[in-house]
Amino acid sequence: GQNIDQPTEMxxxxxxxxxxxxxxxxxxxxxxxxxQQHAGEAPTFLSYNVLDGLEEKGxxxxxxxxxxxxxxxxxxxxxxxxxxxxxxxxRDSNYQLIWGAGTKLIIKP
Amino acid sequence: xxxxxxxxxxxxxxxGKPVTLSCSQTLNxxxxxxxxxxxxxxxxxxxxxxxxxxxxxxxxxxxxxxxRPNTSFCFLDIRSPGLGDAAMYLCATSTSGGxxxxxxxxxxxxxxVL
Numbered sequence: 281g282q283n284i285d286q287p288t289e290m291x292x293x294x295x296x297x298x299x300x301x302x303x304x305x306x307x308x309x310x311x312x313x314x315x316q317q318h319a320g321e322a323p324t325f326l327s328y329n330v331l332d333g334l335e336e337k338g339x340x341x342x343x344x345x346x347x348x349x350x351x352x353x354x355x356x357x358x359x360x361x362x363x364x365x366x367x368x369x370x371r372d373s374n375y376q377l378i379w380g381a382g383t384k385l386i387i388k389p
Numbered sequence: 390x391x392x393x394x395x396x397x398x399x400x401x402x403x404x405g406k407p408v409t410l411s412c413s414q415t416l417n418x419x420x421x422x423x424x425x426x427x428x429x430x431x432x433x434x435x436x437x438x439x440x441x442x443x444x445x446x447x448x449x450x451x452x453x454x455x456x457r458p459n460t461s462f463c464f465l466d467i468r469s470p471g472l473g474d475a476a477m478y479l480c481a482t483s484t485s486g487g488x489x490x491x492x493x494x495x496x497x498x499x500x501x502v503l
Contacts, residue, residue: 375486
């Protein structure tokens with residue numbers, strides 16, 4: 281079967297750095313997405329990785345290792361507004377998006 | 390601004406009473422998706438349209454139907470809602486459904502079944 285694993289919940293301090301991990305086992309691979317979802321709202325697109333390495337976009341960076349079936353989302357200079365769930369999703373060989381259940385990130389002052 | 394719009398944002402219905410959720414987009418995207426998301430769970434794809442080509446997920450119950458009368462609009466019909474159908478329903482769009490395609494979501498409709 282296809283599977284995306286992420287931690288259920290993480291806590292971090294305002295101004296700090298946090299890394300949210302995602303491991304996947306899918307039928308083929310055509311890219312990995314990270315989405316942010318605030319409580320009661322729709323997911324919003326953060327990043328896309330298809331090649332190994334680090335993609336940086338402002339305070340957020342996303343890393344991919346295809347050989348390890350692993351990605352992480354790195355959030356720097358955490359702000360209270362970063363409190364949200366972060367969903368990892370992988371596009372498989374049939375171009376279907378396989379979603380993780382998300383990691384709820386709690387930011388404390 | 391180009392966007393994905395869902396109406397209503399909150400919908401309350403009674404057990405067994407049909408309900409229709411609507412989605413519209415100004416992005417002129419070819420693909421439209423309907424997802425069901427329950428609390429702290431991954432979004433679950435119900436079906437999607439590539440233009441007018443309808444694609445139903447194998448495990449989507451028959452109770453759920455969809456219509457796409459034109460490029461801009463897509464509807465989700467729940468024929469006889471059960472208590473287990475209470476969830477957030479998310480509409481998303483994308484240009485082509487290809488490998489690098491990004492899905493853009495509407496704000497969602499939260500359905501309550503009494």
